[in-house]
Amino acid sequence: MSEITMKSPVDLDPLSASDGNVTLEDAYATSKIQVRAGAGTIAAALLSVSYGSSTRNDAGDLVCGSRPDEWTIYGDPGRADTIAASVPTEGFVTVIDITHGRAMLRISGSNAASALQKICNLDLSDELTPNGAVFSGSLGGVSCDWVRDDQSGETSFLISCERSFGKFLFIAVADACIEFGLHVPAGWELHGH
């Protein structure tokens, strides 16, 4: 059987505003492992982080409490098998590699929240979504899973959605960033600016 090569639905170099206050990049290759674990299982005790928050483990992976009894672990590209193998599966536990089923983007910078706020109804203030916050909600009409994952003290969000909506989501977010100076290449804008 031949190896199937997975390709990003976006596949575009990072975009940046001229003042650097908002950047947008495809993060599709991020390893994504979904764990569902009932209360009392070893996996639930090990992951432990509660719904709505996240933590980085010793291996540097981002462990997110994505829903009640559900966690998503994000890691560097190519780490999916290693991460999945690290989760004990005794009891009522499922561990699924969702890397290729989910598109993902990272938006960073002091204008990131303002740009996102244009196309979602979540309150992205520091009070309600501080660094590490994990939440879900629609962005540009697409159901997304979010993590506020600041980079070197700069506001940053990792946002994932179903793969088939990935390109649309990327374009919708890029479009929302145009008024903050993001240069969007031809064909990637929503309204033909």
Added chain:
Amino acid sequence: MIVVPCPNCGPRNSGDLRPAGEVVSRPDPATCSLREWREYLYMRHNPADWVTETWYCRGGCRRYFTIERNTATNEIRGQEAS
């Protein structure tokens, strides 16, 4: 817009949730009459007053919960996980 309090996610825009309608009790299909089954499936009280209803947190925690909502004012009270 209605702000609906999810027991897991907190206050959410109703657009991120799905209303699943009035809470109705399910009769036993083995013993109930056709009329009772039909009423369970299709008939609702729909008052302009307080109603106990189920909501599904579609965009958030993907759990069902019940609230009491005044259908005339959209005031909401009493929330619990289903």
